[in-house]
Amino acid sequence: MGESAWLAERFEAERPHLRAVAYRMLGSIGEAEDAVQETWLRLSRTDPHELDNLAAWLTTVVARVCLNTLRARQRRREEPFEIRVPDPMVSPGGPDDPEHAAVLADSIGLALLVVLDTLTPAERLAFVLHDMFGMPFEEIAPMVDRSPAAARQLASRARRRVRGQAPTPDTDLTRQRAVVDAFLAAARDGDLDGLVAVLHPEVVLRSDGGASHTRHSTVIAGARTVAAQATMFGRFSPFARPAVINGGAGVVVTAAGKPLSIMAFTISGGLIVEIDVIADRDRLRRLNLTAFTA
Template sequence: MEPQDVLAARFEGRRPHLRAVAYRMLGSLTDAEDAVQEAWLRLARADVDGIDNLEGWLTTVVGRVCLDMLRVRKTRREEPMEDRLPDPVVSREDVTDPEQQALLADSVGSALLVVLASLTPAERLAFVLHDLFGLPFEQIAPIVDRTPVAAKKLASRARQRVRGATPIPDPDLVGQRRVVDAFLAAARGGDLDALLAILDPDVVLRVDRGTLADGMRTIRGVRAVAGLAATFQRMAIAAVTHPVLVNGTAGLVNTIDSRPISIMSFTVAGGRIAAIDILSDADRLARVDLTHVGL
């Protein structure tokens, strides 16, 4: 048997990868940590001599744990994740954090996580493990109690929904920031024409105020979103805006008296804003670690 401290060190080396898998599956940083911890407990009880590929074994275990957690959510119907925005991962634009890099590899933006939350648990697992992490369907099939062919079909259905609902963000972060700055300038000036020019015709705005308020509100279409110009103007004038990356794309943390009042994530595609996600749930904002971005 491998010494426990050696096994623990091997596990810690794979923790960032496992957190990334669990975060994509669950959309919750707290739940992702719980899933990874459960994987460690199972590893500590396992016969590691029979494990040839530790990372593959752990990825499979985390997948099983996340699938069970998703199914419990569906059964209990307690605050479904599709009715809330995923936990934001906030980072500075000028600093590269290796752990956050691993968490956000494959450009997993907020808009993608929202779509993933609308999939069935089995579809989400098949898509995440295969399309985002490259696991073969032969490994995925036993987790979802399907044949490899059926698992492939699950991933295919999920892929079609993701492609149809998620715009691909422009890869240039400098360009993304330029567009977000133009949005801010238009908002501060209450310039409706400028907002119409910077927003994609099919733009989607999601605002999550928390279950104690009115939950998540979704507004679609450039006219409807630009029609909130007065609201954008009040927010832009009242708050101090801090440019950050949110889930790897251009975003903002808005504060009043140094207290975060919202975190905004923008999906910029084709030089226009295709999606805006705003988390303004006070309870969830209080749990977001912003110390590493100087807030």
């Protein structure tokens, strides 16, 4: 095997891990793929004999690429209150390929990705690399131009925010599905009390209609308010197809062979604590939803 083929083989072996890092850093499937591709391009221009630990080098490079992307995203974000639900990982019944499984390792939910979006780029990098992938702060510090102690503080601040804002989801997918089914049935029947019964009193619903449809992008909270909103769209319940979204129960709503929306539910203590909806037609087209529209 030639050196270039050997290097490509080694990179492919690391690709699932790199995609997992990039997805957690960026919350965007497309940007994560771009970051991994950029990492490969940088590797192809590097003498592999100069690398003592290829896996660690690749992780460092993809993290730096993601950090630059986050900083650029932060600079161009003009509207501080824009609503953007991170890209979901959607499967009909569960992860069925190795790369999908790698990205879904530890069942990182959309609720957690939403909180990660509130962190500074440096906080997000420190938290993701240390808390999710076990990288020591001595290796993280140079990426953010901080001392190891300062990098530790970045991760600590991020951890406090995550613990304070990201709910801990239930892990039993079958029970999650039963709660979601009860929600959909109550919405279809216009059963306000039935909806409230499966919603946490402080439930939050985020609806991302896309940057060009800001009037359709909202955040509402409270069981009664969310239940009233759900009854308005109950007519779509029969078109909701079960899905596993970032390791949790969700649905893809389709009509006439086209996806209308994705709904991801975060369930904790047997109640729905968060609902994240993507109704942005452009983003839906970019996601692989053929299994739901065939």
